Amino acid sequence: MPLVAHSTLPTFDRLRQEGETVLPGDVALQQQIRELHIGLLNMMPDAALEATERQFFRLIGESNQIAQFYVHPFTLTALPRGSEAQAHIDKYYESFDVIKAQGLDALIITGANVVGPELSTQAFWEPLIEVIDWAYENVTSTLCSCLATHAVMEFRYRQKRYPLGFKRWGVYSHRVVDRQHPLVNGVNTRFDVPHSRFNQIDRQQFEAAGLHVLAESEEAGVHLAVSEDLFRLVFFQGHPEYDIISLLKEYKREVKRYFTSAINEYPPFPDNYFSLKSQAILGEYQKQVELAREQHVDLPAMPEALLGAAIDNTWHDTAEAVINNWIGKVYQTTNIDRRLAFQGHVNPKDPLGLKR
Numbered sequence: 001m002p003l004v005a006h007s008t009l010p011t012f013d014r015l016r017q018e019g020e021t022v023l024p025g026d027v028a029l030q031q032q033i034r035e036l037h038i039g040l041l042n043m044m045p046d047a048a049l050e051a052t053e054r055q056f057f058r059l060i061g062e063s064n065q066i067a068q069f070y071v072h073p074f075t076l077t078a079l080p081r082g083s084e085a086q087a088h089i090d091k092y093y094e095s096f097d098v099i100k101a102q103g104l105d106a107l108i109i110t111g112a113n114v115v116g117p118e119l120s121t122q123a124f125w126e127p128l129i130e131v132i133d134w135a136y137e138n139v140t141s142t143l144c145s146c147l148a149t150h151a152v153m154e155f156r157y158r159q160k161r162y163p164l165g166f167k168r169w170g171v172y173s174h175r176v177v178d179r180q181h182p183l184v185n186g187v188n189t190r191f192d193v194p195h196s197r198f199n200q201i202d203r204q205q206f207e208a209a210g211l212h213v214l215a216e217s218e219e220a221g222v223h224l225a226v227s228e229d230l231f232r233l234v235f236f237q238g239h240p241e242y243d244i245i246s247l248l249k250e251y252k253r254e255v256k257r258y259f260t261s262a263i264n265e266y267p268p269f270p271d272n273y274f275s276l277k278s279q280a281i282l283g284e285y286q287k288q289v290e291l292a293r294e295q296h297v298d299l300p301a302m303p304e305a306l307l308g309a310a311i312d313n314t315w316h317d318t319a320e321a322v323i324n325n326w327i328g329k330v331y332q333t334t335n336i337d338r339r340l341a342f343q344g345h346v347n348p349k350d351p352l353g354l355k356r
Contacts, residue, residue: 003061004035004068009092011054020061023068036067036331039104039139041131042075042093043112043124043148046085047253052110055241059323065331074099076131078123079112096127100134106330107135111146111239117163119151129155140330141231146197149235153201157209161199169196169247170271171314172220172238181214183226183234183325191318193238194247195220196270201237211235219271224322231329240319245308247273252302259289259299266290275310282307 002021005012012022038060044052053073060069074094081089109132114122128151135142144152150161176189193215206213206225215224220238227233239246247270254267266286269279281303288300 002068003057004070006070007092009053009073011050011057014054015058015061018058020058022061034067034331034335035070036065036105036327036334037070037072037103038327039099039107039135040071040073041107041109041148042073043079043128044110045113046082049085050088051243051246051249052241055243055246056108056110059241059319060327062320063324063327065324065327067327067331069327072099072102072104076124076127078127080123096131100138104135104139105334106327107131107139107142109142109144109148111148114147119147119154119161125151125155132156136232140333141234141326143234143236143326145236145241146239149237150199150201152233152235153205153209157211159201159205159209161201163199164197167196167198168200168220169250170194170220170269171247171273172217172271174215174217174220174223174238176215178212178214181212181226181230182329183224183231183322184214185325187318187321187325191215192272192314193217193220193223193240193318194242194273194315195223195238196247196250197237206235231333234326240315240322242315244311244313244316245304248304248307248311252304255289255302256299259293273311274307278307278310 002023003012003015004023004025006025016022040053040056042049042053057071060071063069072094073092074096075089076096109128112122112124116122119125128148132142132144132152132155153159153161171192171194174191174193176184176187176191178184179189195217200221203213203216203222206222210228211225212228212230213222213225216222223236223238223240225235225237227235251267251270254263257263258266266289269282274282285300285302292298292300
């Protein structure tokens with residue numbers, strides 16, 4: 001069912017242009033269809049703020065649950081922003097105080113960039129803990145992406161991520177290891193997920209915390225796990241929300257960092273992402289970049305259009321299925337909770353309904 005354009009957020013127009021169904025707010029009000037209100041705590045840096053917004057809005061809107069989706073983006077004031085990103089946030093995002101007052105059915109928390117190795121020293125650390133603690137008591141389920149997963153594992157479960165010593169990035173094959181859980185219902189037993197990170201939490205750490213691993217990769221480690229109650233917290237260590245060119249854009253940013261001497265070595269290719277032909281094209285491009293760097297002239301333009309046409313998306317269908325399953329369980333659980341409240345029963349806090 002569709003997203004509802006309950007604000008003038010430009011993402012709604014972008015998704016309409018892509019062919020997604022987005023209902024105007026006044027039309028949605030006329031339809032007697034169950035509403036689901038989903039928060040999006042967007043902590044991504046300025047360059048990825050709106051792209052990440054669109055990626056998660058798109059996945060939510062592709063759910064086939066019989067509901068109208070109101071997505072409420074917000075962020076943390078502790079995150080530094082440039083003037084353009086701050087203007088976007090001021091105009092289109094809601095405050096956490098408003099979110100708390102109005103309530104949510106579900107919450108998604110994105111990753112974030114960090115400075116230094118310790119998460120607990122980041123400016124967003126305490127505000128993020130406040131959001132997650134509130135959501136744990138007041139929201140049916142919270143989905144944590146990448147850095148958010150690492151943060152929750154550290155402050156709630158005392159499991160700290162560790163540095164890999166290199167950047168894990170690319171597209172990796174994963175295997176479903178618990179085929180009975182509702183989140184992987186109808187999902188291929190093998191599927192791809194993009195990853196992009198310098199740090200990791202291993203299966204042993206998830207299990208030591210009493211959590212349940214649902215899918216993992218031999219190369220990239222755990223991608224999907226859930227909390228001890230099987231649903232209240234959902235953990236992504238990868239980036240299934242990525243667009244087909246997200247890693248290409250990231251590679252381009254890394255090349256620019258090399259060109260400006262922010263890093264000393266030319267970036268390697270993301271694993272399992274570029275075709276052999278694209279790698280050959282990029283090999284020639286690297287020669288142009290290195291020559292321009294040596295001669296102190298402008299960075300040559302990367303042939304993005306040519307490269308993008310050769311990239312295959314091998315992960316979006318699975319991402320869509322997992323998000324659909326997640327929203328479906330949120331929908332079922334909130335309906336059960338409403339019936340219990342109406343009948344005067346106490347909710348036994350069994351989100352999957354296994355004890356009812």
